[in-house]
Amino acid sequence: MKTVQLSVAIILTAATLAAQNVKPPVNVTVSEGTSMSVAVSHDGQTLAIDMQGSIWTLPATGGTAKRITDLFSDARQPMWSPDGKWITYFGYRDGGYDIWAMAPDGSHQHKLTWGPFDDREPVYSHDGTKIAFSSDRGDPLGSDYNIWVLDLKTGAFKQLTTNPAEDYMPSWSPDDKEIAFASTRDGGQCLWAVTVADAKQRKVLTASGRVDAPSWGPGGQVVYHSDADRGSRLEAEGKPLTGSENVFAFRASWASTTDFYYVSDGKIRKRSLAGSDAKTIDFKATLVVTPTLYTHKRDFDSVAPRQAVGIVRPVISPDGTKVAFAAVGDIYVMPVGGKPENITKDKYLDTDPAWSPDGSQLVYSSDKGGGFLQLWIRDMKTGRDRQLTHLTTQPQGATWSPDGKKIAFFDVDAMWRESNVSVIDVASGQVTKIHDSLFAPGTPTWSADGKTVALAMVAPYSKRFREGTNQVLTMSAEGGANKWYAPVPTLSID
Numbered sequence: 001m002k003t004v005q006l007s008v009a010i011i012l013t014a015a016t017l018a019a020q021n022v023k024p025p026v027n028v029t030v031s032e033g034t035s036m037s038v039a040v041s042h043d044g045q046t047l048a049i050d051m052q053g054s055i056w057t058l059p060a061t062g063g064t065a066k067r068i069t070d071l072f073s074d075a076r077q078p079m080w081s082p083d084g085k086w087i088t089y090f091g092y093r094d095g096g097y098d099i100w101a102m103a104p105d106g107s108h109q110h111k112l113t114w115g116p117f118d119d120r121e122p123v124y125s126h127d128g129t130k131i132a133f134s135s136d137r138g139d140p141l142g143s144d145y146n147i148w149v150l151d152l153k154t155g156a157f158k159q160l161t162t163n164p165a166e167d168y169m170p171s172w173s174p175d176d177k178e179i180a181f182a183s184t185r186d187g188g189q190c191l192w193a194v195t196v197a198d199a200k201q202r203k204v205l206t207a208s209g210r211v212d213a214p215s216w217g218p219g220g221q222v223v224y225h226s227d228a229d230r231g232s233r234l235e236a237e238g239k240p241l242t243g244s245e246n247v248f249a250f251r252a253s254w255a256s257t258t259d260f261y262y263v264s265d266g267k268i269r270k271r272s273l274a275g276s277d278a279k280t281i282d283f284k285a286t287l288v289v290t291p292t293l294y295t296h297k298r299d300f301d302s303v304a305p306r307q308a309v310g311i312v313r314p315v316i317s318p319d320g321t322k323v324a325f326a327a328v329g330d331i332y333v334m335p336v337g338g339k340p341e342n343i344t345k346d347k348y349l350d351t352d353p354a355w356s357p358d359g360s361q362l363v364y365s366s367d368k369g370g371g372f373l374q375l376w377i378r379d380m381k382t383g384r385d386r387q388l389t390h391l392t393t394q395p396q397g398a399t400w401s402p403d404g405k406k407i408a409f410f411d412v413d414a415m416w417r418e419s420n421v422s423v424i425d426v427a428s429g430q431v432t433k434i435h436d437s438l439f440a441p442g443t444p445t446w447s448a449d450g451k452t453v454a455l456a457m458v459a460p461y462s463k464r465f466r467e468g469t470n471q472v473l474t475m476s477a478e479g480g481a482n483k484w485y486a487p488v489p490t491l492s493i494d
Contacts, residue, residue: 023291031284032266037250039087040261041080046104047261047268048078048087051285055089057104058283060255062268065285068106075100077121077250082128088112090120090133099133099150112150116140116490118467119148121169123251125176129153130196132179134168136462140469140489144462147181147194160194161201166464167192171216171251180204180214180222184464188212191224207238212249219257221273225249234262236273245269245278313352313443317359324353324362331364331378343378344385350376352396352443357404363388365396375409375424389424389431397443401450401477408444408453408477413437421453423477434479439466442494446477453477456494459484470494 033051040047040060049056049065053074056065069075074092081088081101088101097118102109112131113119122133131150136143137159145168146161161167165185172179178193185192191204191214204214209228216222225247226235234241234252245264252260258273261281268281312326323334331350334340344350348368355362360380365373368385375388375395389395394412396419401407405426410419414437421435421444434453442456452474460468470492472485487493 023293026289026291028287028289029284030287031282034266036248036263036266037077038261038263038268039079039253040255041084042082043084044255048080049268050076050078052287055087056285062282065283079123081124082126088122088124088131090122099131117461123170123172125172126174127176132170132172134170141459141471141484141486145464147179149196160196160199166462168464169213169251171214173216174218174220180216182212182214191222205238207235213251215252215254215260217254217257217260223252223260241271241275315354317355318357319359324355326351326353331362349373352398354398354400356400357402363398363400363407365398375407388429391431395422399444399446401446402448403450408446410441410444416440421455421475432479434477435475435482451477
């Protein structure tokens with residue numbers, strides 16, 4: 001009877017999927033992973049790995065991996081507690097990375113840290129009472145990664161490093177008195193250690209390349225990742241441990257005083273400090289993939305006239321009677337309540353219009369001069385255009401000063417809309433850069449007295465990752481006097 005019911009269920013499911021024009025899921029079995037780390041339990045029996053945003057476990061001798069976290073928490077870098085009862089990791093939920101813990105079967109998942117900042121790379125102390133991790137906790141208008149310790153008994157947090165560099169990837173010494181970590185200090189070529197009791201720091205070693213992911217072994221040796229000689233390898237005391245393998249930059253996991261696990265070339269490996277050949281730990285993991293089904297919604301080939309469904313930067317004229325905006329590569333002006341008129345009507349890209357304070361002119365960006373976008377000004381009475389800038393970069397987001405004598409704009413001078421902020425004198429055409437390149441700044445605005453320019457952009461939490469919140473940056477209209485404002489700290493505004 002159960003077999004019949006199961007068959008009916010499968011038929012009904014397939015029929016439902018077909019009726020909804022949805023493709024059924026497909027199982028994909030893999031035997032290697034990208035950007036994957038590995039950790040061995042303290043009894044040496046089980047491995048935990050992170051793959052495709054989930055934590056998996058498998059026998060230390062190899063075999064079938066079992067997913068123990070869901071598909072959507074972006075769980076990373078698992079580490080075992082000394083008693084084997086817990087696995088800690090960092091996962092992305094609630095808008096940021098936090099430290100989590102769970103039982104080895106995936107049950108009892110619970111958060112250990114909270115807040116708007118990112119907490120990463122947790123690792124248990126050998127006595128199991130503390131977790132060290134890296135975090136950019138600090139100023140919402142700009143901080144850096146530091147080494148922190150969470151006391152699991154009291155829930156208290158302690159910051160151990162305060163250097164303005166990025167400190168990360170902590171690893172406990174065998175006696176739990178110190179924590180080794182990677183840092184961007186000294187060009188990233190040194191490993192450091194900090195004492196837990198009094199936060200005193202020392203340089204552990206200087207390498208020939210950039211070092212990362214230290215792992216302090218029970219015998220006192222520190223294995224770390226190095227990019228020396230344009231490679232990707234593990235080293236100890238300046239000596240290479242791996243050969244031509246492409247070693248992933250995560251902490252090695254110690255199985256004994258001499259043996260450790262790591263990942264290279266997408267494979268789990270086990271190696272000895274003695275320098276013998278690595279042993280590959282074969283595994284298989286089955287991923288459930290839902291094929292995409294693209295529904296054709298727009299006809300990109302037709303040349304017939306169609307209603308425009310998107311406009312860019314609508315701006316109201318100073319007298320409140322008209323609206324200018326960009327659409328489909330042209331500038332339009334529309335009387336309020338009336339029909340829009342295409343005032344550029346050419347084959348070029350025209351965008352980002354802005355009214356002069358008296359409403360007699362529009363400034364906009366266009367590539368009609370050939371090559372890059374430049375600023376153009378249209379006289380609204382005569383309908384004549386003139387090119388205002390002749391730069392080797394691309395000025396956009398133009399905004400007139402209150403007196404109509406200057407225009408501020410962001411000037412795209414690199415990829416991903418990285419731009420400096422500049423001001424041009426309308427009469428003379430002289431351009432003054434008032435801020436060096438920023439990552440994708442918003443449209444500038446002027447203070448009423450014309451002395452200050454403000455814009456919204458990402459205030460990074462740190463330099464290590466592209467994370468932060470959108471806040472207000474102000475600067476002098478002549479350059480300098482930069483100041484950040486966070487109307488609501490940790491909440492993005494625009």
